[in-house]
Amino acid sequence: MTDAFSAAAEPTRRRILQLLATGPRTVSDVAGEFAVTRSAISQHLLVLADAGVVDAEKVGRQRIYRVLPSGLQKLQTEIDRFWTDELDLLVADGRQLRRRR
Numbered sequence: 001m002t003d004a005f006s007a008a009a010e011p012t013r014r015r016i017l018q019l020l021a022t023g024p025r026t027v028s029d030v031a032g033e034f035a036v037t038r039s040a041i042s043q044h045l046l047v048l049a050d051a052g053v054v055d056a057e058k059v060g061r062q063r064i065y066r067v068l069p070s071g072l073q074k075l076q077t078e079i080d081r082f083w084t085d086e087l088d089l090l091v092a093d094g095r096q097l098r099r100r101r
Contacts, residue, residue, distance in 0.1 A: 004075040005082065007051035012036070013044050017067060020054060024066040 008014055016030055027045060031038040045065055048054040053071035056063040 002047055002051040003078065004051045004053050004071060005078040007047050007053060008075055010044070010047075012041075013048055016041070016044055016048065017053065017072075020065055020067045024057075024064045026062045026064055028062070030065065 008017060012034065015033070019025060019030055019033060027038060027042050030045070031041040034041060045054060045056070049056060049065075051071065053068060053075060054065050055068050056065050058064075
């Protein structure tokens with residue numbers, strides 16, 4: 001299973017999440033917003049689904065994708081944890097530089 005942070009790190013997948021945040025869409029609808037193939041968009045959607053950030057409902061021959069609020073919360077938690085750790089390291093580096101002067 002792909003983690004949400006890794007899945008959302010890729011620019012195309014971030015843009016897909018932005019599109020789906022406005023409402024559910026079919027693969028064709030999403031693909032129409034990109035200069036890549038429908039197949040490529042399907043692969044990106046599968047990665048996001050594997051990470052638990054989006055879900056698909058099969059309606060006839062189409063799949064309708066939507067953002068999962070629980071997946072976005074998991075992604076936000078991972079971003080917050082990463083950001084906090086990075087800021088802590090930056091503060092520690094700043095303190096070391098001040099002591100050296």
